[in-house]
Amino acid sequence: xxxxxxxxxxxxxxxxxxxxxxxxxxxxxxxxxxxxxxxxxxxxxxxxxxxxxxxxxxxxxxxxxxxxxxxxxxxxxxxxxxxxxxxxxxxxxxxxxxxxxxxxxxxxxxxxxxxxxxxxxxxxxxxxxxxxxxxxxxxxxxxxxxxxxxxxxxxxxxxxxxxxxxxxxxxxxxxxxxxxxxxxxxxxxxxxxxxxxxxxx
Numbered sequence: 001x002x003x004x005x006x007x008x009x010x011x012x013x014x015x016x017x018x019x020x021x022x023x024x025x026x027x028x029x030x031x032x033x034x035x036x037x038x039x040x041x042x043x044x045x046x047x048x049x050x051x052x053x054x055x056x057x058x059x060x061x062x063x064x065x066x067x068x069x070x071x072x073x074x075x076x077x078x079x080x081x082x083x084x085x086x087x088x089x090x091x092x093x094x095x096x097x098x099x100x101x102x103x104x105x106x107x108x109x110x111x112x113x114x115x116x117x118x119x120x121x122x123x124x125x126x127x128x129x130x131x132x133x134x135x136x137x138x139x140x141x142x143x144x145x146x147x148x149x150x151x152x153x154x155x156x157x158x159x160x161x162x163x164x165x166x167x168x169x170x171x172x173x174x175x176x177x178x179x180x181x182x183x184x185x186x187x188x189x190x191x192x193x194x195x196x197x198x199x200x201x
Contacts, residue, residue: 014068018075028076029087035069036094038062043101050108053168059161063102063154070095092132095150096125103157109164111175120178123185124153130189134196143192148184156181 021031042062049055073091077083100121107117127148134143146152164170 014071014075018072018079021072022076022080026076028073028080028082029084029090031069031073031076032087032090032094035066035073036098039066039098040101043098043104046105047108050105053164056105056161056165059102059105059165060158063158063161066098067151067154092128096128099124099128099150099153103153106157106160109170111170111172112178116175116178116182120182120185123182123189124148127185127189127192130192130196134192134199137196143196145192145195146188148181148188153181 039062042058046055046059073087077087103117103121103124106112107114128150131143131145135141144150160170160174
């Protein structure tokens, strides 16, 4: 089970906004690049001021907005004729870059350490790569299998950011939660490959 399963309902709520964006001439690629650029800015800001917990309020708020923008760019592409080969590349590349930027600040927040967060970022990127390979080799398109899909990760890191902002410190046991997430990401990678192979041509 993954939060990604809720995407159709979320898209229905966004449809009026997406229609307004289209009417104003906003393209899917513009939304994609804007979301990535803001993610990098927020990630660098929080990494540079990781000792200021109050700033981490930005994380859950932005992760929710970014999720909406990610859904919006896809709807603009599919429903309003903005699909392009460039858009396909941008969609995958910017997602991985933005995720890395937004996870990075926790490398500077105790009880986590840089190795642990770097490993998580690397596995998150690998999981998206495994998902794309499903589109290359399978019949059912890109794999979004969870757990620890993009939406799940956004929820978890948003919750960590909110906790840190409210409490000013993260409890020691969260380091073990992060190791559990690392293990779950490995499982997600394996699952995406296995499910992709089941539909391979």
